[in-house]
Amino acid sequence: MRWALGAMLFCLCTQVMATSEQQAMRVVGDAIVAPLSDVTGSAEEGEQIFAARDTGHCVLCHQVSGLDAPFQGNIGPALSGIGDRLSPAQIRLRIADASLLNAQTIMPSYYLIEGLHRVDERYRGRTALSGAQIEHLVAYLAQLRSHKQ
Numbered sequence: 001m002r003w004a005l006g007a008m009l010f011c012l013c014t015q016v017m018a019t020s021e022q023q024a025m026r027v028v029g030d031a032i033v034a035p036l037s038d039v040t041g042s043a044e045e046g047e048q049i050f051a052a053r054d055t056g057h058c059v060l061c062h063q064v065s066g067l068d069a070p071f072q073g074n075i076g077p078a079l080s081g082i083g084d085r086l087s088p089a090q091i092r093l094r095i096a097d098a099s100l101l102n103a104q105t106i107m108p109s110y111y112l113i114e115g116l117h118r119v120d121e122r123y124r125g126r127t128a129l130s131g132a133q134i135e136h137l138v139a140y141l142a143q144l145r146s147h148k149q
Contacts, residue, residue: 023131025096025111031089032096035138036111036131046140049133056129056137061107064144076107081146088142095134110134 023036035041049056051069059069061076082091093100096111109116110129129137 025093027093027100028089030093030101031087032092033089035135036092036096037135039132039135041135041137041139043136043139043143046136046138049129049137050140055133056110058137079141080144083142083145086142088138091141092134092138095129095137 023034025032025036026034047067050058050062050064051067053059058079059067059072061073063072063074063078063080065078065080086094094107097109098105098107099109108128111127111131111134113125113127
């Protein structure tokens with residue numbers, strides 16, 4: 001019983017250690033409450049990262065209504081209106097390391113360095129996205145709201 005309680009507390013409030021270029025991820029529940037960069041997120045830059053096939057490549061799996069990006073994917077959930085469903089802190093965790101919520105996810109862990117498999121040489125020893133890029137994506141996705149408000 002004590003082991004189960006300890007494991008539960010660990011999962012609810014975890015701090016993932018960081019390298020010198022990473023800021024530590026402090027996970028509380030299903031969110032990372034503190035930004036991963038000192039850079040203030042820009043929705044405009046986040047949209048560019050989301051649509052760019054050479055950075056975030058989010059459009060490979062996700063769709064956003066009205067986004068000017070051809071051939072949006074349908075493997076992951078559609079993200080139109082995601083700002084209605086998740087807080088910025090919840091969005092941040094899902095981008096940084098969705099495997100903390102679902103170990104079987106196919107969503108890449110964009111802010112991890114260790115414990116990964118089949119990592120391209122270009123990304124070994126560094127995150128796929130920087131903390132600033134993640135903050136830009138969070139700003140973009142958090143402002144995607146339904147028009148029914």
